[in-house]
Amino acid sequence: MTKILILEDSPPLQSFLKTLLQASGYELSICDKGLDGFARLSEQSYDLVLLDLGLLDMDGQDWLIEFRQWSALPVLVLSARDGEVEKVTALDNGANDYLTKPFSANELLARIRVLLRTNTQTSLALNCGNITIDPHKHTVTLAQQEVKLTKKEYAILLLMLQNKDKVLTHNAILSHVWGEQYINRPEYVRVHMAQLRQKLEANPATPKHLLTEPAVGYRLVD
Incomplete structure (x- = not known):
């Protein structure tokens, strides 16, 4: 319905x-x-x-x-x-x-x-491996099972899926998700990225999709 x-x-x-x-x-x-x-x-x-x-x-x-x-x-x-x-x-x-x-x-x-x-x-579903995000319905699935994300986690994942294979700096993510006033606070991104890995990666300690670019930011890959 x-x-x-x-x-x-x-x-x-x-x-x-x-x-x-x-x-x-x-x-x-x-x-x-x-x-x-x-x-x-x-x-x-x-x-x-x-x-x-x-x-x-x-x-x-x-x-x-x-x-x-x-x-x-x-x-x-x-x-x-x-x-x-x-x-x-x-x-x-x-x-x-x-x-x-x-x-x-x-x-x-x-x-x-x-x-x-x-x-x-108009389907705007975005995919990376077995991760799918539907911006219209605001849903995220992992291997076709829905995953509950916080608003900030969702916003980060959507931004990364829209820029798949591209390096996103800490400040680019902070500006888009939190606002300009949070620039130069990379710890905000690190905490939420760790939470995303716990929810979406088979092995959060050695992620396959949500990759760290040391001292720069993050990259999402298939």
Whole structure:
């Protein structure tokens, strides 16, 4: 069953979306806080996110920016903010579509079908040996068995798979995953790389895929 994560702080709209989407055959999780949404995404896989920009604990634009650092899952923004700048900003921040409130049930269902169809047709799965990452579903498998990673572990692995066979310096990884303020803190990367090896390598002490480039950084190879 297709799973949709809804981030919406309005109880009446939560109720409307729950009734409409469950009647259409979708499985739902509903949160009113962005941090709760991140927690749900780390616990299970989804096919689509419906995002209100006015969450209880953070602005939806900020949520989008952080989310796009580690996931390519489709996001449909549902917002009362109808200004052109707000829409363009959301799309630039990684939203796949933007629907202004109030909207009709039929238009929402049509937008959802388009995003799910595009998601199904476009496979972005990345592989290295028996390790596979699906950026759309935010899942990692090892020999076809799902492996649970933290957000930082996932972001590092995705970056390395996107740059397979290339050397990534400590600072390149720190800048992409943690932010510019963490440059020159290679110990952050070392700790998370050790954790990744424990989860993904048959012998973490002599890794086959997640290789160290002494004094420089790391390289992912088949």
